[in-house]
Amino acid sequence: MTPAQSMLRAATGLSLSKSVVERAIKNRMEQTAVTDHDAYLEHMTPEELTALVELVVVPESWFYRDAQAFAAMTEFVRARLKADRDRLVRILSIPCAGGEEPYTIAMVLADAGIPPRNFMIDAYDISPACVERAKSGIYGRNAFRAQDLSFRDQHFTSDGDGDYRINDAIRKQVRFKQGNLLEFDLSTRSAYYDVVFCRNLLIYFDKPTTKAAIAKLAALLMDDGQLFAGYAEVPSFCQHGFSPLPYNQAFGLRKEVATPARKPLHTPRGADKAKPAPPRAARTIASPPSLPPAVPSSRSRPAAATPPAAAPVVDLLAEARRLADLGDVKAAERACRDHLAQHPESAEAYFILGLLNELTNKPQMAADYWKRCIYLQPDHYEALCHLALLAEANNDAAGAAALKARAARIYKRQQASLDAKP
Incomplete structure (x- = not known):
């Protein structure tokens, strides 16, 4: 791993290929009129690092993406409020990209008749540019990919040039902040959220970072809360203290409290197959444990004879x-x-x-x-x-x-x- 890769990994948690990192550096060097690669890295400032991070994060999202999760969340929130109608349900969306997910949560709950006083959404993203775009609440046509766009007529105002601005009633239900999940201070947020949406973040992490991120999310989530993940990430959560909820294609999970770790999903089908890699759009691929040493033959040998060294078997x-x-x-x-x-x-x-x-x-x-x-x-x-x-x-x-x-x-x-x- 190059120093530049290590630097960006430390800043974001993302495991990025050398080509992706070098392309981002080349872009920033051109924009800042720096010609020496080593000098660029040596004189890296916090502001320049932020600009570099913007080029390697993946902020794509759209409204009502994987809508089954929002339906399952609404059912859960209703049950919470049925038990305590004065409760404030706290919801976390991380990463929030340009705000499409947290605003969708707010629209879905509003449409379900949940009073605004009963829910609040915190939305975080590592990208300051994404957070600013989310705060602006202005979106182009690409953010509206759902087949049913009736929500756009109800909750947005057209500017006449193809862009739409979300209405203030929805906007005030979401608090946007720039932040990195791996750097969250849990001292005031332990078991704070009833619902957590963390979809398509772990797919960019390696195995140790995935484990650390899930530990952070588990600490933020109430013991009886619900978490919604990306479909490629559910097995990773199940390997680290979560169990799936019985919602069709919602990919919801709950914490397993004081239960043994679950077995991995896949086992090798043949002698030629190594343990499958974790289910994520992985930027690195963790190695499985080493094979145990070969058991020596029980056939007796002359005491003075030294058995020939076996050729190492390469997995x-x-x-x-x-x-x-x-x-x-x-x-x-x-x-x-x-x-x-x-x-x-x-x-x-x-x-x-x-x-x-x-x-x-x-x-x-x-x-x-x-x-x-x-x-x-x-x-x-x-x-x-x-x-x-x-x-x-x-x-x-x-x-x-x-x-x-x-x-x-x-x-x-x-x-x-x-x-x-x-």
Whole structure:
């Protein structure tokens, strides 16, 4: 990992490829008229680091994205207020991107007849530019991708030039702030929120950062609260103290209080397959534990004889993950291809190749590899989730919905299988 990658990772928690980081640095050097790469990094100021971060964060969102989660949230809020009609329900949206998600939460609750005095939404994003855009409440046509746009007529005012401004009644229900989840001070926010929306954030984290982020979210959420994640992130939460809620395609979770850790979703199907990578649009790929040493033969040998040293067995998929973590994408790809030369039907190798190509901004090649993966292993949950994310990025709503539904069915079957085991 280069010093620039390390710097941005420390600032954001994101695991970014060398090419993404260098492209952002080149852009900023051109804008600031700096010609020396090393000098640019050496004289980095907090303001310049913020500008650099703006070029590597992914702030895309839209109103009513994955609407099932909002329906499940509304049911939960109603139950809260039925038990205590004077309660203030606190909701967190992080990351909030340009404000589309928290404003949707406010619109949905308002439309459900929840009094404004009974809910408040805190919305955070690491990007100051996103927070400012959210505060402005002005959106172009690209933010309105839902099939039913009646909410736009009810809660927005058109400026006549194609932009829409959200009405003040909704705006005042949301408090926007710039912030990084990993740096949250929990001293005053422990068990503070009834509901947390954290969707499509963990997909950009490596395994240790994912664990740390989930620990922060668990601390912020009330013990009987609900959390809504991105569909590719549910297994990561289940591996770190959460259990899924029975809402169809809402991807809701609750904390498991004083219960043992759940078993992982996937187990290897064959001797050639390493433990699957965590289900996320990963920017790094964590290596599995080392294999135990080989058991020596029980056949007796002469006391003076020294057994020949066994040739080390290289787990090429584990090596590919290790190399990817070091930022050596080309060597990681070679390790995957060497593995495929020995095991041409290894779905996991194609899955990792897809991650590596996504890492280097080759989405079409990534999609091709993930399609090969699910051809060989139709129930590969992670590959389906990544393909769904790509479909969303390409504005293929129907394709994304079909892939998400398929992934949800697979996850439900796998969860039921795990729950049935003693």
